[in-house]
Amino acid sequence: MDYSRKQVLMRPDLRLDAKTLDRRIDPRCLPFETTAELIESPGVLGQARAMEAVRFGVSMEQPGYNLFIMGPSGMGKRSLVLRLLEERAAGEAVPREWAYVFAFENERCPKALAFPSGKAREFAEEMDRFVEDLRVGIPAVFDSDEYRARAQDIEQRFHERREQAFTELRGRAQKDGIALLQTPAGFAFAPLKNGEVLDPETFAKLPDEEKEKIQSKVSSLQEELTKIVREIPKWRREAQARLRELNRSLVRSTVSNLLEELKAKYAQNPTICSHLESVEKDALKNAESFRLPKEADALPPGMLPPGMGPDAVEAFLRRYRVNVVVDQSDAKGCPVVLEENPTFSNLFGTVEHLAQMGALVTDFSLIRPGSLHRANGGYLAVDALRLLSHPFSWEGLKRALRSRQIRIEPLAEALGILSTVSLEPEPIPLDVKVILLGERTLYYLLHELDPEFSELFKVAVDFEEEVDRNDSILVPYARFLAEEARKGKLLPLDRGAVARVLEEGSRIAADAKKLSLRGRTMSDLLQEADFWARDASAQTISAAHVEKAIAAAEARSGRIREHLREEVLRGTLLVDSDGESIGQVNGLAVLEAGGLLFGHPNRITARVRFGSGKVVDIEREAKLGSPIHSKGVLILSGFLAGRYVPEEPLSLTATLVFEQSYGMVEGDSASCAELCALLSTLAEVPIRQSLAITGSINQKGEVQAIGGVNEKVEAFFEVCRARTLSGSQGVIVPAANVDHLVPRREMLEKVEQNLFHLYAVRTIDEAMELLTGLPAGERGPDGRYPEGSINGRVERKLLNFARKARALSAGEGKT
Amino acid sequence: MRIERIVLFGQAFSEGGAEAAAELAARFEAKLAYLFLEDVNLLRLAGLPFASEIGIDTACWRDLELSDLQRSLRTLANQAEETLSSMAQRLRIPWSFQVLRGIPSQALLEATCSSDLVLLLRSQPRVGIPTRTESLAREIVSRSGAAVLYLTDGAPVQPPFGVVFSGTASDLPTLRLVAALASDFAGKLVVLSLGSGEEVFREPEFQQVVQEAPATTLLTGIAPKARRILAAATHEGIGLLALSIGDSSLPPEEIESICAGALCPILLLP
Known part of the structure; x- marks a missing residue:
C-alpha cells in the first residue's frame, strides 16, 4: 500500500447514512x-416496577414499610402516587377522630379522646350546649332568692355566733365593771367608771388591793377572750364549708341533670364517660366560679389577669369545651394528605398562645393539629427535600414513626426560644403510611448518612x-x-x-x-x-x-448558544471548519445553563517534545480540569506507553489544551479528540478541520460512548451550515452512541443531501484515518508498523525520543 | 326639706360608708362633712399599766402603748380623709374632714347640731368603746333635730320609698318629704299605716301629698311592731323606709329594732 499523503482515505464504511439517522415515525401507523x-385511560406507562413497589408498600402493614418515591422532578410521580393512594383510600375504613379536652388531674397535660367517625364534632357541640346551659343555669341558681336567703343565713349564723360570744363576754365583763374595747388592731379590756374608761390618774390613786382586783379580773377576761378569738377562724371555716356545701348542693342538681343524658349516650365509651365524670366533679368543686362577678369586682379591659377574658365565667367554662383536632365527618375513606410545607408545626401541630398583659398564655383549646393528625389512619405524602429543609421536621417525623405516636412539642419551647408556661398534650397513637417524594440522589444520601432511614423507609419506588x-x-x-x-x-x-x-x-x-x-x-x-x-x-x-x-x-432559550456561535463565526473563538492542521482538532463540549443543554465546538491542540514521558494536561495544571477529565488525559499516557515502542522508555513531554476555554472542563468526552491531536503532532500529520470529534478513549484505544451527543453534533453542524456546507464536513461519534442520535430535521436533510456527515468509530485508528486520510497501520510480522502509516510515524518519533534519551543518559554516565 | 349638710360619722376607715355618703351628698347637692372620732376611752386605756390588746387575726396579746395607739388612729384618719377626698373629687361635691376627740355619743351630739342629715352605718367598724348605733341614731334625732339615715352595707337608697304613718297630723311632714323623694326618683310611695287611719286618708292635705308621688300603695292596719313593719317593707321591696320619731306611736325599742333588723336604709326624722 502506498502511504503517501496524497492518498486520502474517506472510510465510507464508517459513515452513517440518513436512513440510519432517521428517527421519524410514520403517522400512518397510528x-x-x-x-x-x-378516550381510553392510558394507565401507567412504563412504570410497572414502580407500581408494583407502591402496591407492595401500601399493603404492608408492618412498621417501617414507608415509601420513598424517587425519580427526577417533572415525572408526574406525585400526581400518579396520589391518584393511586386516593383510589385505594376510598375503599378503606374511615379512621377515628380525635379531640383534646381539659385534663382535670393535670391541666398542663390535655387529654386526647378518640371518637368514631363523625362523632367528635357532635360531642363538641353537645359540650358547647352543656356549657351554655351551665352559663345560664348556674348563675340563675346563685341569683335565686332561695340561695341568697340560705347564704345569708350561713353568714348571719357566723356573725351571730361571734357576736354572741363577744356579747356574753362583754356582759360578764360589764358585771365586773370592765369594758371590752375595739382597738385599731384587735380587742382590749379596761375598767369602767360611769360608763367611761377609768383614766390612768384615777386608777393610780386606787388602793393596791383594788388595782390587783381589777388586774386579776382583766387577766381572767383576757384568757376568755383569747379562747373566743382563737375559735373565730374555726367558726369562719365552718361557715365557709357550709357555704361551699350549699353551693355544691345547688350546682349538683343542675350539673347532674345536664350531664345525665350525655352519660347515658356515651355509656359504651369508658374514656368519654370518665371525662364526663371529671367534668361533673370539677363543676361541683368549682361551683363558686360560676357566679358572675359583681360589676364593681370586674377589672377594666387590659387589666385582666392571664387566662381571663372580660367574662370570667366564660373563661372558666372554656375548660368544659372540646377542641376537635381531627374531624373525619366528611371523609369517604381513609385520608390522603399532601403536606406542601412540612414545617415542624405544620407536620406535628402546635400549641398557640394568646398575649395577655405581656404574658403568653394558652390552654387545650389552642392546640392546633398538624398534617400527621389529619393523615393518621391513612397516608401522608411529603416532598423529601422540603422536609429536610425545615429544621427538626425530619427528626420529628422519624421520632413519630419510631414511637408510633404524635406528640405535640412546640418547636420554640423545645429550643428554649419561648420560655413560658405551655402544655404537654397527651400523645395520639399514630398509624400512618408516609410517602416521601424526592430525587434519587436524596434517597441514596439518606440511605448512606442516616442509619434510621433504611429502617423507616423500607420501600423504594424507583420511577423509570x-x-x-x-x-x-x-x-x-x-x-x-x-x-x-x-x-x-x-x-x-x-x-x-x-x-x-x-x-x-x-x-x-x-x-x-x-x-x-x-x-x-x-x-x-x-x-x-x-x-x-x-x-x-x-x-x-x-x-x-x-x-x-x-x-x-x-x-x-438560545441566547448563549447563538452568542457563542456568533463569536465562532466572527473568528473571536477559533474553530476551523475546513483546511488541515497538525496537532489541532475540533473537539465538542456540552454546556448546561438554566437546565438547558447545548453543544459548542472547541479547538484542542497538542504539542510534543523530547522529555520525561509526561503528558501534561494544561487544564489540570491551571486547576480548570475536573478529576474525570484529568483521568481521561492520564489514560493517554497509558495508551501511548502500551501501543508504541514497548521496549523503550516513553521519552516525550506533551501538552494538551482546550483553546479559549476559561471555565471548568468536566468529563472525559474530549479524551479521544485530545489523543487525535497528540497523535497528529507525533506523526506530524495534519488533521482535517472540516471534521469534529467526540468520544472518550481507553488504554487500548477503543472509543467509548459519551453524553449529549445530539447537542454536540448539532453545535458543529450549526457552525458549518452558517459558513457553507462543503460536503466534506461532519462529526465523528463513538459507534456506541449511534442509538442515541436523534438529529433535528434540518441536519437530517443535509445528511440525506450528502452535505454533512456523521461517522461512527470504534477505535482511535478509525478516527485517525477519518481525520488524516491516512491509514492507521497495523504491526506487521516483523513487529513494526508500516512506514508512512500514522502508527508507524508515531512510533518512529517516539523511538527517536527514546534513543535521544538513552544517548543523553549515556553521556551523563561518562561525565 | 332642703338638705345642705350631710354628716358622716366615723371611728375607723370605711370605704363603703364614705362612698355611700358621697353619693348621697352628690344626689342632694349637699356638703359632706366627715367627722372622724378618736374615742378618748381608748387613749385612757393605753395609759393604764396593764393595757394590752389581742390581735383579731393573730390571737396574740401585745402591750398597748399610747404612742402606737395614737399613730394607728392617725393612720385610720388619714385613710378616711384620702378616701373621702378622692370620692369627693370624682363626684364633685364640697367636703370637709374633721378629727374629734372625746366620748363618742357626746361628741357626735355636739357636732351634729347644725346638720340636716347624719349618716350612720350599721356594720361600720367602730374603734373604741362599744356603742349601740341604733340608740345613738334615735338619740341624735331626738336631741339635735337632725335627720339620721341608717345605712345597711350594699343596700342603696332607691325606690320604692316607704313611710311609717301613724295617722297623726305630726307625721304629715315626714310623709311629704318621702313623697317628694318618690317624685324626685320617679318611684313609688308605699305608706305603711299603723292604724286604719281612714279619716286621715280622706283629709285633703293627705290626698294632696299622696298625689305628688308618681304611684302610691297604701297598706293599712299594720301592728306597731318592728317585726310586722319590716315584714311589710320586705314584701313591698322597699328601698328606703322613713319614720318620724317625734310623736310616734312606736316605742323607742321598736324603732331601734327596726334600725337593727332592716334590710333597707332607714331614715329617722324628728
Missing part, C-alpha cells in the same frame, strides 16, 4: 385521526425516566398524550402531531430506542403546540405546530 378519538420505543408503546403513549390534552383542555392532536411528539420523546430521552416519561416536559410541549395551533386558528394540533413549539422553545 390507528386514529386525532387524539379526540382516544424512559420507556422502550417500539410499535406496541406508540398507541398507549398516544393515549397518554390524549389524556394530557384533555386535562389541559388543549386542542386534540392529529396523528402527525402525535408522531412528531413521539419523535421528540426520543430526543428528550436522548435515545432513539426510548421514549421519555417526563410528564411535565411532554405536557409543556403539548401546551406550547396548542398555543401555536390556536394562534393559527387551527382546530387540531398538527406536526407543524409541534415543530413550531420546539423551535420557539429553543429560540427563547
